[in-house]
Structures are given as C-alpha cells and as structure tokens.
Amino acid sequence: MRFSIYLNAQTPGPQEDVGIIQTLARQAVEATRAGFHGVVLTEHHFSGYNTYGDNFMFAAHLASQVPPGTKFSLAVAVPPLHNPMRLAQQCNLLDILTGGELIVGFAAGGSPLEYAGMGRDPGERHAQMAHNLEILEAALAKKPEDPPLEWETAFEHGTLHTRIMPSAFHRQSPAFARATQSDSGAEWAGKKGWYLFSAREKPQALAGRWRLYKQALRAAHAEEVVQDRLDWSMVQKQVYLADTSERAEAEIRERLVLMADNQRRSFGHVKDLRDAAHLKSVVGVSPQNPDEFLDHAMLIGDPASVREQIREYEAAGIRHMAMLFNFGFMTPETADRSMRLFIDEVLPAFTG
Structure with missing residues (x-):
C-alpha cells in the first residue's frame, strides 16, 4: 500500500489564507520525509x-521541497x-519540475460557484471536458512539421503552428488519470491506459470498479502497464485520528457541520444558475448528510481501527x-496531531 x-x-x-498555505x-x-510516497493537489x-x-x-513549489522521487498527482485539473x-504547457512544465513523477488527473468538476467565476456553464461541463481533452491530446502529439x-x-479558438513547449520530461506528455465515480468511467480509463482516481466510496463498491478497470487494462495493454496503473491508481479519503474512536467521531462531526455550512453558503450564491440545484454532491456524498459522509468518505478512529x-x-x-488530514477549518495543531498519529502508529504497518 502506498500513501x-x-x-x-x-x-x-x-x-487565514497565508497561514493555511504555509501549513500545507x-x-x-x-509527510513525505516520514514515508508518504506522494503529494496530491x-x-x-x-x-x-x-x-x-x-x-x-x-505543486511546482513543493517539487523542490520534498524528497526526490516523490510522486505528484493532480486530483484534479x-x-x-x-x-x-x-x-498542455502547464502539464509538460510540471512534469519536468517533478522529474517525470507526475500524474495529471482530469474531471469535469461541477461547483456552480466556480463555473460562474470562470464564466462557464456547469450544465455543459461533461461535453466540454471531453472536447477539451481531445484538443489537449492533439496539441501534445503535434510535431513542428505537422500541419x-x-x-x-465553447469560449476560445486558435491555431497551433509549431508544438507545445516545453516537451515533457521523458515522453510525449505526463501520465494522465481519469477521476470518476462511475464504472463506465473506470472502463474508459482502462481502455485508454490512464490511471484511475476515485473517492467517497466503500471498499465493496470500489472492488467491483477496480475489477472492471483491471479487465479493461488487460484487454488493451501489456502486463507491465497494467501493474504500474494499479500501483498508482488512487482512492482519496478524509482521515482523522484521535486516542479513542469515540473522541475522533465526536470531534469530526463538529468539522462536518462547518463544512456543510460552507457548502450551503457557496451554492447559495448561484442558486439561479442552470444545474446548480443538481450539483450539491458532484463527487458523491456530501457533508450535508454527515452519517453517509462518515461512512463513505472518511477513515476515522484510533490508530488500530484506522x-x-x-x-x-x-x-x-x-x-x-x-489521505486528507487538514480539512473542516482545522487548526494546524489539530491536523498535525492527527497526521502524527497516522505517521507513528499506522504508516509503519504498511510500509515497514
């Protein structure tokens, strides 16, 4: 198991912004000096x-701070x-700055507040993502001598006469991933040979999705590729540890109230935007349903239970x-305490 x-x-x-970014x-x-294999942003x-x-x-800043060989995953762009x-240019430059240790995950997102701020329509996000990815791949594949x-x-147009500069670290482009909550998305990623990113789901459902992904990989790619994709495909969880499981759950429920309040305020700004009413849980369960969120999105408890x-x-x-340790408007001390329990009492059981 990698973390x-x-x-x-x-x-x-x-x-609070400056202090939060410095803390992160x-x-x-x-975390990476203590044995975590990568950083996800x-x-x-x-x-x-x-x-x-x-x-x-x-990620470009952190690449010079963490140990060499640290894997960077964007979950997502x-x-x-x-x-x-x-x-395309950002993907290749970051691939160089990370020494080729980069996976760029893609998803349509969906927060109506974010789409409104960027001048986009969330109702068209899936079609626009597929179209923009086609353009991205074509641009990365283009050689200077090509037409x-x-x-x-939907918002811009242009002509690429030469090529995307810079080139990637040691290949045409960095590795890509599909972030998805669906079995069809997992099969699509397997056929393409992309990594699979998922979140906010329980082991049984993920086991089935991973089987479909593996089958699609094996049908289209060599076993070396299959094993590499399985090594670095990823499930994301929010994590909170305390000395007892009862304390961990009680404290994290207070955080979920704050997260749910923030989400309601965020969506309230754009309540009239098309599709806003349907986007309150674009990555599965929402903190507005705390019991379901605890069950699907989180790992909480004492070190043994985690x-x-x-x-x-x-x-x-x-x-x-x-593993997401700093969330729900935590103080640095609270997030540090939980992360330190994980490093000291959970990580060694999986990394030796």
Whole structure:
C-alpha cells in the first residue's frame, strides 16, 4: 500500500489564507520525509473549499521541497476551466519540475460557484471536458512539421503552428488519470491506459470498479502497464485520528457541520444558475448528510481501527490511498496531531 498526502484545506477568510498555505507546505514536507510516497493537489476556486486554488503552481513549489522521487498527482485539473493550449504547457512544465513523477488527473468538476467565476456553464461541463481533452491530446502529439492544428472550444479558438513547449520530461506528455465515480468511467480509463482516481466510496463498491478497470487494462495493454496503473491508481479519503474512536467521531462531526455550512453558503450564491440545484454532491456524498459522509468518505478512529479500515481497501485491490488530514477549518495543531498519529502508529504497518 502506498500513501500520498492530499492537500485541500478549507479557509474561513482572507486573514487565514497565508497561514493555511504555509501549513500545507510544511505538512507535505513532513509527510513525505516520514514515508508518504506522494503529494496530491486539487483544483477549486472562489468557494473557500480550497485555499490555494492553483494546483499546478503549488505543486511546482513543493517539487523542490520534498524528497526526490516523490510522486505528484493532480486530483484534479478541470479542463473546461482552462485554455487547452496553456493547460498542455502547464502539464509538460510540471512534469519536468517533478522529474517525470507526475500524474495529471482530469474531471469535469461541477461547483456552480466556480463555473460562474470562470464564466462557464456547469450544465455543459461533461461535453466540454471531453472536447477539451481531445484538443489537449492533439496539441501534445503535434510535431513542428505537422500541419497547423486548428482548435476551438465553447469560449476560445486558435491555431497551433509549431508544438507545445516545453516537451515533457521523458515522453510525449505526463501520465494522465481519469477521476470518476462511475464504472463506465473506470472502463474508459482502462481502455485508454490512464490511471484511475476515485473517492467517497466503500471498499465493496470500489472492488467491483477496480475489477472492471483491471479487465479493461488487460484487454488493451501489456502486463507491465497494467501493474504500474494499479500501483498508482488512487482512492482519496478524509482521515482523522484521535486516542479513542469515540473522541475522533465526536470531534469530526463538529468539522462536518462547518463544512456543510460552507457548502450551503457557496451554492447559495448561484442558486439561479442552470444545474446548480443538481450539483450539491458532484463527487458523491456530501457533508450535508454527515452519517453517509462518515461512512463513505472518511477513515476515522484510533490508530488500530484506522489500520483495520485501510486493510479493507487493501483487500479490495487498492494499492494507493490519498489521505486528507487538514480539512473542516482545522487548526494546524489539530491536523498535525492527527497526521502524527497516522505517521507513528499506522504508516509503519504498511510500509515497514
């Protein structure tokens, strides 16, 4: 089992932003030096759900701070919110800065507040993602001597005459992943040979999804590729440890109230936007239903119980888990205490 630290701390306001980002950077360095294999960063804007916003820029900074060989995963970049030429360029540059240790995951996102701020329509996000990814792949594959690439999205158009610069570290492009909550998405990723990212689901459901993914991989790719994709495909969980399971659950329920309140405020700003009413749980369960969220999205308890919960995912075929320790407007001390319990009393059981 591999573990990555997942950075996605919520912010209560501008007075806290600088300290939160500094804390996340410190925690990423501490976790990777302690034995975490990677760092995972996500993309969110304007809502307070993610403080740093730009996962490419933050990853570029952290790449020089963490131990060499640390795997960086973006979970995710949201293609409809990007110019596809600039996105291709960012992917290749970050691949170089991480020494080729990069997986860029893609998903449609869906927060109406974020789409509104970027001037996009969330109702078209899936079609726009598929179209923009086609442009991205064509741009990355283009050679200088090829005919010009004419491209057009719902918002922009252009002509690529030469190639995307820079090139990637040691291949045409960095590795890509599909972030999905569906079996059909898992099969699509397997056929493409992309990594699979998932979250907010229980081991039994993930076991079935991973089987479909593995079957699709094996039908189209060599066994070496299959094993590499299974090694680094990922399930993300929010994690909280305390000295007793009862204390952990009681304390985390207070955090879920704060997260649910923030989500309601966020969506309330754009209640009239098309599709906003249907996007309150774009990655599965929501903290507005705390019992379901605890059951599906989290690993909580004392170290022994968290070890047993991870074993269930390991038995389901999961080899890589991204752990989110700093969330729900935690103080640095609270997040540090939980992460330290994991490093001292859970991590050694899986890494030796």
